[in-house]
Amino acid sequence: xxxxxxxxxxxxxxxxxxxxLRGVTFELxxxxxxxxxxxxxxGKTTLMRIxxxxxxxxxxxxxxxxxxxxxxxxxxxxxxxxxxxxxxxxLVPSFTVADNLYLAVTSVKPMRRGEVExxxxxxxxxxxxxxxxxxxxxxxxxxxxxxxxxxxSLLLDAKIIILDEPTSLLTPLEAxxxxxxxxxxxxxxxxxxxVTHKLREVKEVADRVTVLRKGANVGTFQVSEVSEAEMAKLxxxxxxxxxxxxxxxxxxxxxxxxxxxxxxxxxxVERLKGVTLSVRRGEVVGIAGVQGSGQKExxxxxxxxxxxxxxxxxxxxxxxxxxxxxEMRRAGVLYSPxxxxxxxxxxxxxxxxxxxxxxxxxxxxxxxNWKSAEERARQIVERFxxxxxxxxxxxxxxxxxxxxxxxxxxxxxxxxxxxxxxxxTQGLDVVSAEKVRGEILRFRERGAVLLIxxxxxxVLELSDRIVVLFEGRVxxxxxxxxxxxxxxxKLMGGAL
Amino acid sequence: xxxxxxxALSETALALAAAVFVxxxxxxxxxxxxxxxxxxMFTYGLGNVEYVAAVAAPLVLSALAFLIPLRAGxxxxxxxxxxxxxxxxxxxxxxxxxxxxxxAGGLMGALLGGTLGALRAFLGVNEVIASIMTNWTLYYxxxxxVSRHLTHPEFPHRSIDVGFFLGSWTSFLxxxxxxxxxxxxxxxxxxxxxxxxxxxxxxxxxYAGIDVxxxxxxxxxxxxxxxxxxxxxxxxYVGHLDTTMSALFGVGFLGIGVALIGKSHPIGAVLSAAFLxxxxxGGHWVELRLGTPPELTDVIVGVMVLVLSxxxxxxxxxxxxxxx
Numbered sequence: 041x042x043x044x045x046x047x048x049x050x051x052x053x054x055x056x057x058x059x060x061l062r063g064v065t066f067e068l069x070x071x072x073x074x075x076x077x078x079x080x081x082x083g084k085t086t087l088m089r090i091x092x093x094x095x096x097x098x099x100x101x102x103x104x105x106x107x108x109x110x111x112x113x114x115x116x117x118x119x120x121x122x123x124x125x126x127x128x129x130x131l132v133p134s135f136t137v138a139d140n141l142y143l144a145v146t147s148v149k150p151m152r153r154g155e156v157e158x159x160x161x162x163x164x165x166x167x168x169x170x171x172x173x174x175x176x177x178x179x180x181x182x183x184x185x186x187x188x189x190x191x192x193s194l195l196l197d198a199k200i201i202i203l204d205e206p207t208s209l210l211t212p213l214e215a216x217x218x219x220x221x222x223x224x225x226x227x228x229x230x231x232x233x234x235v236t237h238k239l240r241e242v243k244e245v246a247d248r249v250t251v252l253r254k255g256a257n258v259g260t261f262q263v264s265e266v267s268e269a270e271m272a273k274l275x276x277x278x279x280x281x282x283x284x285x286x287x288x289x290x291x292x293x294x295x296x297x298x299x300x301x302x303x304x305x306x307x308x309v310e311r312l313k314g315v316t317l318s319v320r321r322g323e324v325v326g327i328a329g330v331q332g333s334g335q336k337e338x339x340x341x342x343x344x345x346x347x348x349x350x351x352x353x354x355x356x357x358x359x360x361x362x363x364x365x366x367e368m369r370r371a372g373v374l375y376s377p378x379x380x381x382x383x384x385x386x387x388x389x390x391x392x393x394x395x396x397x398x399x400x401x402x403x404x405x406x407x408x409n410w411k412s413a414e415e416r417a418r419q420i421v422e423r424f425x426x427x428x429x430x431x432x433x434x435x436x437x438x439x440x441x442x443x444x445x446x447x448x449x450x451x452x453x454x455x456x457x458x459x460x461x462x463x464x465t466q467g468l469d470v471v472s473a474e475k476v477r478g479e480i481l482r483f484r485e486r487g488a489v490l491l492i493x494x495x496x497x498x499v500l501e502l503s504d505r506i507v508v509l510f511e512g513r514v515x516x517x518x519x520x521x522x523x524x525x526x527x528x529x530k531l532m533g534g535a536l
Numbered sequence: 537x538x539x540x541x542x543x544a545l546s547e548t549a550l551a552l553a554a555a556v557f558v559x560x561x562x563x564x565x566x567x568x569x570x571x572x573x574x575x576x577m578f579t580y581g582l583g584n585v586e587y588v589a590a591v592a593a594p595l596v597l598s599a600l601a602f603l604i605p606l607r608a609g610x611x612x613x614x615x616x617x618x619x620x621x622x623x624x625x626x627x628x629x630x631x632x633x634x635x636x637x638x639x640a641g642g643l644m645g646a647l648l649g650g651t652l653g654a655l656r657a658f659l660g661v662n663e664v665i666a667s668i669m670t671n672w673t674l675y676y677x678x679x680x681x682v683s684r685h686l687t688h689p690e691f692p693h694r695s696i697d698v699g700f701f702l703g704s705w706t707s708f709l710x711x712x713x714x715x716x717x718x719x720x721x722x723x724x725x726x727x728x729x730x731x732x733x734x735x736x737x738x739x740x741x742x743y744a745g746i747d748v749x750x751x752x753x754x755x756x757x758x759x760x761x762x763x764x765x766x767x768x769x770x771x772x773y774v775g776h777l778d779t780t781m782s783a784l785f786g787v788g789f790l791g792i793g794v795a796l797i798g799k800s801h802p803i804g805a806v807l808s809a810a811f812l813x814x815x816x817x818g819g820h821w822v823e824l825r826l827g828t829p830p831e832l833t834d835v836i837v838g839v840m841v842l843v844l845s846x847x848x849x850x851x852x853x854x855x856x857x858x859x860x
Contacts, residue, residue, distance in 0.1 A: 345743065366745030369745060387855070387859055388736050396733065396743070399729055403729075407724050
C-alpha cells in the first residue's frame with residue numbers, strides 16, 4: 041500500500057550553516073497516529089515545517105499519496121490536506137474564533153462567512169469539539185485555542201494534522217481531553233503526526249513512533265513493541281540517569297513564611313486571595329496549580345518584583361514585605377523566572393547575562409570587571425553544559441534549552457538561601473532536565489526551594505511537600521512521595 | 537575577519553550602492569548629470585580633510601546624544617533642542633569664561649536631557665513628544681535671543697561673536713575623545729551595563745534590580761551633555777549665530793542619522809560622521825561647479841542618510857528597539 045506521506049532523505053542546512061536534518065526518512069500511513077519523538081533541537085519541528093511547506097528542504101523528496109510534491113507555502117500544503125498546529129498556535133488574539141476560522145479557510149479557498157460558521161458548528165457538534173465561536177481568542181484557555189486550531193484544520197478538509205508539542209501549554213485535564221479527541225478523529229480517517237518529547241504521551245496515543253536524534257532518524261517502531269526505557273535511550277543516545285531522590289531528613293527551622301498574601305496582576309485582576317504557607321530549611325516545597333492560579337504573582341512578590349496588596353513575607357524571621365528586587369536578593373532569594381525574556385537580557389552576551397542581577401558584585405567601583413564575569417560565565421556553561429560558540433555572542437543566538445540552562449545555572453551557581461524555581465526545566469531535554477532537577481535537590485543542603493512547575497511528575501518527584509493553588513487560594517497540601525497524580529490533578533481543578 | 541563584520545561591511549556597501557542609485561535617479565529627474573554631480577560630491581568632499589574634521593566634530597557629538605539614550609531604549613529626538621541650548625550657553629558664557637563656555641554648553645544640554653528623562657521616568661511623559669515640543673520652543677527662544685539680547689552691535693541680523701575658539705583638528709580630537717569616553721561608558725562601566733540591560737529588555741532590567749528611573753534620567757542627561765556640546769562646537773566653528781539659524785539648524789536631527797548609520801556604536805558614529813561631513817562638503821561643491829540649488833544638496837544628503845541607515849533602522853524596528 042502506498043503510504044499517505046513519504047519523506048525521503050530529507051536534509052536541511054540553515055543559512056548559518058547549522059545542519060538540522062541529515063537525510064531523514066519518514067512515513068505516515070493512512071489513519072495512524074505517528075509520534076515523532078526527540079529531544080529539543082533533534083529536528084522534529086524542522087522536519088514537520090518542511091512537510092507543511094513553511095521551510096524548503098536542502099535535499100530530499102516528499103510524496104503525498106505517491107505523488108511527488110514540493111510545497112512553496114503552507115497554503116499549498118493545506119490544499120493537499122495537510123495542516124499543522126504550532127506549539128504556540130497561530131490565531132489572531134484580538135479576533136473571535138469565527139473570524140479566525142474565516143481568515144484561515146478563505147486563504148485556501150473562497151467561502152462565504154455564513155457557510156464557514158455553519159460548517160464549523162456542524163463539525164463541532166458532530167465531533168464534540170466545543171469552541172465558543174463568538175469568543176475572542178485572547179480570552180480562551182490554551183485548551184480551547186488548541187481545539188479552535190484543530191477545528192480550523194478540519195474545516196480545511198485536512199486529512200493529515202501535525203500537532204507540535206500539543207500538550208506543552210495544557211493542563212492535565214485538557215491534555216487528557218485532547219488525546220480523546222485525537223482517537224475520535226482517527227476513527228474518522230484523519231492521520232496525525234504527534235511531535236513530542238514526552239514518552240508517556242507516545243505510549244498513550246501513538247500507533248507508531250519515529251525517534252529523531254541530532255537530525256537523524258534512529259528508528260521507527262510499533263509503539264506496542266518498544267518500551268519507554270528503550271525509547272528514552274534511543275532519544276538521548278545513552279541511559280538516562282534518573283534522579284534518585286532521598287527524602288530530606290527532618291527539615292530545619294522555618295525559613296520563609298508567607299502570611300495572608302493578596303495581590304493583583306498587571307491587568308488589575310485579583311490573582312492571590314490570601315495565601316499562607318511556609319518553607320523550612322532543607323525542604324523543597326512544590327507549588328502546583330493550573331496556569332493563572334496565582335503562582336506567578338507569588339513568585340514575583342518573593343522576588344521583590346510585585347507589591348502585595350496585603351499580607352506579610354518573612355525570611356528567616358525578618359519582615360521583608362515590599363522590598364525591592366535588589367534587597368530581596370541580598371536577603372538570600374534566588375529567582376529563576378518562568379520567562380527567559382525576563383531572566384535574561386537576550387540581546388546581550390553570555391558573559392553579560394552570567395552576572396545579570398548581581399552586576400554590582402562584578403564591578404570594582406564604577407567599572408565592570410569583565411575578567412571575573414567571564415570566569416563566572418565559564419563556570420556556569422561548564423557545569424550546566426550550555427552549548428555556545430563564543431562567550432561574547434548574544435544570548436538570543438542560543439537555542440531555548442541553552443538559554444534555560446544559562447538562566448537556571450546562573451541562579452544555582454549563586455550564593456543564596458531560598459531558590460524560587462519557576463518552570464526550571466521548561467524546554468530542556470531529558471538529560472538536562474534531570475541534571476537541573478539533581479541540582480535543585482542538592483540546593484536543599486544550602487537552604488530551601490520553592491518549586492513552581494506545570495510538570496506534575498517533576499513536582500511529585502522533587503517536592504517534600506506540595507501546596508496546591510486554585511484561583512488564588514491554597515486548596516490543599518500533600519506530601520511529596522506518597523501523592524498520586526490523579527489526586528493532585530483533581531485538587532488543581534478545584535475539586536476538594 | 538569574522539562573519540558578522542563581513543556581513544555588516546557588505547551590507548553597508550550595498551546600501552551605499554543603493555543610495556548612489558536613488559540619488560542618480562533623482563538628479564536625472566531634475567535634469568542634472570548624475571555622473572559628474574556624484575563625481576564632484578565624492579572627490580571634492582575629501583579635498584580638504586581639515587574642513588571635514590570641522591564639520592564632522594559636532595555631528596559625532598549629536599550622534600552620541602541620540603545613541604546613548606537609544607542604548608537604554610529611549611528615543612532622544614531632543615538632540616536638536618539640546619544643541620540650541622548648548623550653542624546659546626556657549627555663546628553667552630564664553631564671553632567671560634572662555635573655554636569653560638564649552639562645559640556650560642554641555643551642562644545645559646545635560647540639564648535639558650535630564651529633565652526630559654525625569655518627565656519620562658516619573659510622570660510617564662513620552663520622551664519623543666516632549667523632545668519635539670522643546671525643540672521648537674528652543675528654536676524660537678534662540679531666534680529671540682539672537683535678535684534681542686545677544687545681538688551684534690553693528691549687524692542686527694546676527695549674534696555677537698563667540699568668546700573662545702578651537703581649531704578644526706582640536707575640535708575633532710575633542711569629539712573623538714568624547715566618543716571614546718562614550719565607548720568606555722557603555723562597555724566598561726556598571727552604568728553602561730545597566731543602560732544596555734534596560735535597552736535590551738525593561739523586564740530583564742527590573743528583574744536585575746536596576747533602578748529604571750535612575751538609568752532613564754542618567755542616560756538622557758548624558759545624551760543631553762553630548763547634544764549641548766555638539767551645539768557649542770558648531771557655533772564655535774561658525775563664530776556666531778544668525779537669524780536664519782542656518783549654522784545650527786539640523787545638527788541634532790542629522791545626528792540621529794549618523795548614529796543609525798554607525799549602528800549605534802560610538803566608533804561607528806565617528807566614521808559615519810566623517811563620511812557624512814564629506815558628503816555635505818561635496819554637496820556644496822556640486823552647487824558651485826554645476827549650479828545646483830543648495831536645497832538639492834540637502835535632499836541628496838537626506839537620501840543618503842535614509843538609505844544608509846535603513847537596513848539598521850529596520851532591524852531595530854523589527855526587534856522592537858531592543859539593543860544589547
